[in-house]
Amino acid sequence: MSERPRLTVLSGPSGVGKSTVVAHMRKEHPEVWLSVSATTRRPRPGEKHGVHYFFVTDEEMDKLIANGELLEWAEFAGNRYGTPRAAVLERLEAGEPVLLEIDLQGARQVRESMADAQLVFLAPPSWEELVRRLTGRGTEAPEVIERRLDAAKVELAAEPEFDLTLVNTSVEDVARELLALVDVV
Numbered sequence: 439m440s441e442r443p444r445l446t447v448l449s450g451p452s453g454v455g456k457s458t459v460v461a462h463m464r465k466e467h468p469e470v471w472l473s474v475s476a477t478t479r480r481p482r483p484g485e486k487h488g489v490h491y492f493f494v495t496d497e498e499m500d501k502l503i504a505n506g507e508l509l510e511w512a513e514f515a516g517n518r519y520g521t522p523r524a525a526v527l528e529r530l531e532a533g534e535p536v537l538l539e540i541d542l543q544g545a546r547q548v549r550e551s552m553a554d555a556q557l558v559f560l561a562p563p564s565w566e567e568l569v570r571r572l573t574g575r576g577t578e579a580p581e582v583i584e585r586r587l588d589a590a591k592v593e594l595a596a597e598p599e600f601d602l603t604l605v606n607t608s609v610e611d612v613a614r615e616l617l618a619l620v621d622v623v
């Protein structure tokens with residue numbers, strides 16, 4: 439029986455490359471189960487309901503929170519995001535590894551409720567590169583980018599709270615390192 443943690447949280451500033459790294463890893467290893475979050479954010483072009491997120495209204499999010507259906511949730515840059523509790527617990531109870539891609543506030547909540555969770559911080563090679571990636575993605579308006587960069591300063595300062603840090607210089611290298619951390623047989 440492996441002693442590696444079953445639940446892994448991947449966190450890090452907006453634009454650092456979390457989704458890119460996870461998508462790369464799952465292309466080669468689709469057996470890695472990633473929780474699909476609920477969010478009040480509008481879908482970006484190409485994003486599908488139930489695949490990238492469960493896109494919900496403010497009222498639906500209120501209900502998910504009030505009914506205790508979220509393992510954790512947070513407001514990030516003007517939208518709310520949360521991890522559906524039932525699907526995660528189902529996987530863990532079946533002994534299967536779980537990966538969450540969430541912000542710092544969510545990572546802290548998971549740390550509180552699941553002491554044996556493994557918290558991984560994804561860091562950019564430099565601040566300038568983070569700005570370049572977030573801006574270059576072209577998915578947010580300039581004022582939203584500003585809000586996300588403000589949040590990034592707070593997130594970068596919280597790096598010591600995490601169990602380990604991976605620096606996203608190469609997507610391939612980080613995807614390989616992350617795969618080794620996620621307890622996939």
Ligand SMILES: Nc1ncnc2c1ncn2[C@@H]1O[C@H](COP(=O)(O)OP(=O)(O)OP(=O)(O)O)[C@@H](O)[C@H]1O
Nearest residue numbers: 451452453454455456457458571575606607608609
């Ligand atoms: N190692 C890398 N080198 C260069 N560009 C990268 C690298 N990793 C990711 N990118 C690019 O950076 C941009 C942001 O990546 P991505 O959307 O995966 O970030 P994220 O951390 O998931 O952001 P968010 O938290 O806002 O969802 C994308 O355009 C992606 O192609």
Ligand SMILES: Nc1nc2c(ncn2[C@@H]2O[C@H](COP(=O)(O)O)[C@@H](O)[C@H]2O)c(=O)[nH]1
Nearest residue numbers: 475479511512514519520521539540541544
């Ligand atoms: N606390 C949570 N944070 C989440 C969740 N799902 C995603 N996120 C994080 O939100 C920001 C913004 O995401 P974006 O898709 O709008 O760019 C990013 O840091 C995500 O990791 C969640 O369920 N809970």
